[in-house]
Amino acid sequence: MIDHLDEELSLRHSENYFHDLAEIIIFQQLSGKAARTIFNRFLALFLEKKPIPELLLPLDENVLSAAGVSRQKRRYLKSLAENFVDKTIQPELFNEMSDKEIIDKLTQVKGIGKWTAEIFLMFNLGQEDVFPSDDLGLRKALQQNFSLLELPSAKEAALFAEKWSPYRTIAALLLWRSLRIELPD
The missing domain is CATH 1.10.340.30 (Hypothetical protein; domain 2)
Incomplete structure (x- = not known):
């Protein structure tokens, strides 16, 4: 990715x-x-x-x-x-x-x-371990990048992202970027 x-x-x-x-x-x-x-x-x-x-x-x-x-x-x-x-x-x-x-x-x-x-x-606070699992884009990116058969629920996405702690923010940024979602400046 x-x-x-x-x-x-x-x-x-x-x-x-x-x-x-x-x-x-x-x-x-x-x-x-x-x-x-x-x-x-x-x-x-x-x-x-x-x-x-x-x-x-x-x-x-x-x-x-x-x-x-x-x-x-x-x-x-x-x-x-x-x-x-x-x-x-x-x-x-x-x-x-x-x-x-x-x-x-x-x-x-x-x-x-x-x-x-x-x-x-x-x-805005630069926190490195945040994963907004309710975000539909992140859930779609998880499905696409990890070849999941179904769109994960918010709870499933949160559980999936636990392995990336303490850098879940970085994982979220990479997942969004994989979808070509424009990130804030």
Whole structure:
């Protein structure tokens, strides 16, 4: 599978977690190009294109709508901002928390489920041992790359991936790449 990689895969560690989570929310269930356009319009609403929760909360719904943010995602973004402002989410504590604790905390936010939290752990916190087994693409890649007769369930995919611990994130990246899925920058 490694022979099929076009480019080097790397994990990044970010410090602007509000920005990162807002980006993941906006990108949910959209094609890369459409999501990038909407996210760029969203960023343009903020000074130096740096969204902060305190500035998002008072933004008029029509302003976000004009940027292309759907009604549902506007609610999710406002919920995210509220959770940052009221300190329900305290990014400065992420380094002291386990992956499970971070997932549990993030999934309290409207619009952030387990998959979104796992993607955040992988691509924004640089965690190396995360495998989002609910991801249909990963399950399809497992089926194709390991000649499985049936699409594995999320539970079966998680069990299959256990052997790659503590590098399940790397395995997930390789599996996605095998399907030619575009990964975040």
